[in-house]
Amino acid sequence: MMEQISQLVETLKTGTGLWNPLIWIVAIVIAFLIVYIIRSFGNKGYKKGTEQTKAFLSGNPEYDKEKMHVKSSNIYWGFLESLKWVYVALDKMHTGNVSDYVLWFVVIMGVFFIIMGVL
């Protein structure tokens, strides 16, 4: 039993790095207590059900939740917009014509063989 416990609390060593979850959990618990004590000095009251609990929308009216919903696909907008040039190029390659795909395969295999031959 003791051996199992000591194995459980042992530091995991991979040869390049190390990590001991128990020590981290101890630190987290202590830090949580400190932060909780600091937080308890703050005012916890507010006026429920009044205007102050409505979402801030810069004075715009608040519509139904379905209409106001921000889709999760928006997360990728930054990537789609900034890497548009990549997607446009990839899109052009995908013609749906099998002979085009085979041609790509042959060309890339040829490039690989040239690289392997040179090296």
Next chain:
Amino acid sequence: MIWAVLTIIIGTVGLALFGIIFGLFYKGIDRKVSAHMQGRIGPPLVQPFRDVRKLFTKENIVPENAIPWVFHLAPLIGLVATISILLYLPIGSFAPLATGYGDLILVLYLLIIPSLALVIGGFASGSPYATIGAQREMATMIAYEFPLAVIIMTIAWKLSSITAGGLGLENAFAMSTIVANPVWNSVSIVGFIGFIFLLLALIIVTPAELSKIPFDSPEAETEIGGGLLVEYSGRNLGMFYLMDSVKTVVMASLIVALFFPYNISNLFGLEAASIPAYAIDFIFFLIKVLIIIVFSVTLIRVAVARLKIDQIVYTYWVPLTLFALVGLILIMWDGYATTQLNLPTVVDWLGLG
């Protein structure tokens, strides 16, 4: 083991106070310096302390659309995780409190938690502005993790590799290994330039880690009214304010540990591990952290305007990743330069060996 746990308990209290007090103090300096750069007098250095005190007296409003327990918990988790990172970083000539219990990879993972806490808090606010801010924060995280990973892996490769140029050390990700083998000491001019590339890349990653201008589109006060923090007020906002302050110290301490782990107590002829040596090194550490904060936070946010989220993603994934990869390639070539071309190391060349 019991002794180690006791040390961690007492040390965590000390590090939490250190992180919060110095974090707020550095925030005051940052605001003062940026104000002077803009031709303003700026607030007093203790203004961040007053801000937190005032936030704690304000009402802690929970929006009607929010998920209250997640909304309350997110700032706590963010601040707690940020404080826990300090355990794995050296402070002056003090070894990391949790030496032998965690490494750089762990620090990288822990650095994600405060940002995730902001994202979760934003989503839990039940506000369209906060949701947009949270989504932008996620995109920013995905963007800057790429060059950051290249930087960390390159340093670990340099320390652990057994090929030419590598130092062949064990536990290359351990902070004790990194601090004991400063990256600049074993490279020729080729590797030196490579590490300058990586340092500059890390300095540009830092404002995004801290959601500072020009990478603050998740908050963007003028556009989405504070984004993921728009519904936060009172003590919950105060918690996020403290988290931001502590994370600034954490990021600057990480840069110090990776690139500037030098101490000066030996220059004064002080006995190693004596109280005066610890004190001198601690003061030197605070100065290094200040310089890094001024360069990576203050100067950048005063000099540059806010980028759009697609510009942020492009900046990190294309120019900055390429920049970091060039640094990586230069450091790989450094082995060839030192072994085949017999270039001296920069330290020997400058006669500092």
